[in-house]
Amino acid sequence: MSDSSRDTAEGAGWGTLERGEYKKLMPPRVEKLSWLNPKTLWAARNGVVASWFGDPTGRTRGRWVAQRQAAGAPADKVIRRAGEDTFSFMVIGDTGEGDDSQYAVVPGFLKIGQGTDFAVLASDVIYPVGSADDYGTKFFRPYQEYPAPIYAIPGNHDWYEDLGAFMRVFCDDAPPLAPEPRPRPLTRAWTRSLLWHRPRATDGQHLDEVRQLRSAAGQRAVQPGPYWAIDAGPVRIIGIDTGLLGTLDAEQGAWLREVSKGPRPKVLITGSPLYVDGEHHPCPIDGGGTVDEIVRDPEHHYVAAIGGDIHNYQRYPVRLDGGRTLQYVVSGGGGAFMHATHIIPRVDIAGVTEKDFRCYPLRGDSLAFYSGLYGRRLRLRRFFTLTEAEATAVIAERLGITPARAPGPDARVTLRTRLVASLLGAGGRPDRTSRFRLPVRKIYTSLFSPGSATYSPPFFKCFLRLDVTPEAIRLRCFAATGNRAQELHPPVEDEVTIPLT
Template structure:
């Protein structure tokens, strides 16, 4: 029988204390500085679920363990929904929060009814049912305070409920796991069965050191493989990314073991249970010392012992996290290692390649620090305030001259999807009228580190001899903008900027003066070797001005907001640009994936309103990896008002599919276009999909990924083979004839109207489907 431990153990009390702290943090999350509430509470919920999973292994009965793991599964789903809240449609998030509590409430109600029928205690289950269902009332009541407080309160409610569940749970021991397995499987009480249990217990104890050794060796080898593929920047933090990849391998191994193999074995065990019981009886008819060494009974006995060994391991895993971990590694680690070895062969994957998981950690870290870092960086430049602050003067650009420039969005994966544009970028950049290039956001995936610049920036850009400027994206901030700063800033400005950033973190950083100089020297070495002109900036944002044209960049960091210094600079630049055609290049687009993005947070909405107030002509943004076009009309009580919006993020990263799969009648504006067109994109995906991806593709294509959007799984359907749908823009500023033109290029040259999906009312009347795409506007102020 299972031995119950009803007293509170030290570890149990630690679990409870940690969970209570997480609940308190959730309840006050709306008053924390910086970054959105949803992903913050989502991470707290995921941590809570992990604690409940760990404690579930210690619970006394199979029913209690299943209850803990079912509850933790709901909590993880709740957390994942919050972490991906920006991809969730409308009120679906609040609805799913309510549904998750309702499901758990019903589950507790069923448990209470079962306990009542068995004359067991059921008060706790009744209270838990009431607590979960009452959350719906909390959601309705808290609605008046806004979604952030709903999320904070319900998240805290869930976490505190987990703490109560851990306090109430009974813990078990695994000294009698063999006997428990015999009883649960209904095996006969025979000499063979009992001897097998004793033998297995002795062998498992004896082989534990050997198993532990090969698992440790396996993990060391995996870490070295990750370290070799990801590189090491000679700092303590340089070990973190491969460490996270190794942790991902461990998680994958546990999922394979307990999420795939164990359930399949359980099904097989249930089907074959009666046969196994009869085989044990048959084997025991002949004593062990009388069986033939190579006889059938000995063969069957070894198979039955193997089955029993697996069952005992799984049962031990149910009583102890240590045993669960060892079982998970013994069974799943070889499969996880195979997956780690072959995943990079299939190209970029955020979900299945554990080497990209560290980016999620850096995202949370950078989100809370970006504004402080940016202000420290820009203040270190000692730029005189005023309308000309952080102004760049490209050679060949003057008040009255015609000129062109190139904007490339989100290029930095370094694989086929980036390299396929290399020839076209070189061809266009060699035009005499092209004076400079701008890379708009996410120069380097996944974490903006200097060690990735050679393969993902310098090699793809080799052959470009015009000045290259850039504004960083969220991924570039993941290394505190060090790789970006060393590459695109003037050397002295780069040193001052990185030093100021370190000081803003109270020098709690691995970036020593030697490390900073090393980054700057590495950038200088690469510039000398590849001859790509960079190193002209003193800030992550800048402006270029002529008499009739203003080009202003807005650097929106990780969470679509700017700091107070950049806001003051932006207002000054916009004010000084009155009377000109104003083009804004922004870090995150205001329209993307067939949806309006400006209402994702109040800060981003305030930026949009500022651009409206200053009558900006056109806004172009990267971040989303395709080409999109929208016309915003009739805002600010002015029916004649108009602002044009481009998404220009198809420069090399995995392709975004949200806009292409958006129904035409759900587009946010009446005039729109996107590339790739829907049919060619679907044809490519379906030609490359395998049977494992078909359910996810059906959900994405036919159900729009609801409650998320179709964009949610874009990376899962990105294939690095032809046809490619990457793109970039040439912008022609022509004061001589009073026009500005926006010309998109694909992998084989200029795009034609037949390549692009449109609302039908954006194609000029004098153009045919075979005409080159070109948006031409008067070079006038709005």
């Protein structure tokens, strides 16, 4: 097993290392997605439009579900997989940018995925707007060698074209929805319809051709809709669709309550994580209640809730009344640009402390990565760029923690390293420079960070493997840096055994 980032700097991907062979998997020409491009921003406007003029996602989702049910999909939306009590599956989130950082994950994913029964894509299958034309290079090509079925839940980007391409790929080539009646003039719905982004009439003309890359009988996966449940072995895996704005419609909420009943252990997979960046986001349901209320109910027997959307790995083992521990996991590091972990404050939430909390990349590696980005973009490399050792040392000082990887005796915390850490929001802690803090989380990760995506290692990507027995689930987070060493032997960055009894 290769060293992990918790062991050595080389295990994190730093240093002069041999690049992996993932480039051989990529198409000859790759379009580099830039969120600084006004054309991209305009195409991806539906999230903003929905927040201003009302979110139609719930109504559209209901129409998709009704269409699938009329076509013969099971009313309970449960996929029943026959097999042994022991099985394995993969979870990988926020994959589809189609560039180096996505393809760098593929060799390790295929290696660790050997012998697994299926995989789940947790949120944002395709960037920037879920177009059918992008499925060839961003789904079928990278995962063509994965021999088992792949199920998916949509993320907000898959909804930017009303989920049409997602339904065609994962839901038995569902036909387009019939047009809705025009809204009354000068209403919010009318204004929204004028601004709403819709797919091109020619979108997806080559979809049947690229499907051939994953056409083997064992690769076929047909979902009953954008949300579903899988009964496999001793557990039920439930995937929910949180749409454009991270909420559930009332119909899906009622289904979730019903499908959560019973003593069978359950794992939730969602496009909106319930615990992330040291905060609790319970996910509201239209009409009242939250997803987390359902997950926490002891009568429902959930053991884990895994969410995508945020492009890194985090784990919060929350101990509930009665001595039950629920593992809340963020797993969105499957291919898109990296969201910072160094902005996560010292964790103390729901009884989870720094001793229990895990993240990847480590905060020091995240700070070193972002300092390099700012140094290059602002042409101030000598000022901004921190070594991984300097970044680790200053994070330890700011948060008052013992780092998972010791920075070494020569790592000095200086005025410059403190200033850079403060400007980049390290630890999320306000201080005298906070008024000058650079936009690392809100604006930066929405615009500047994706536009600064790197095309050379380390990428700090990750994916999960879950091995299920009647007694327990073994959950492991594996890293993909883009370097050859981690490509050949993907390191385990976190591991937990979740009892089912």
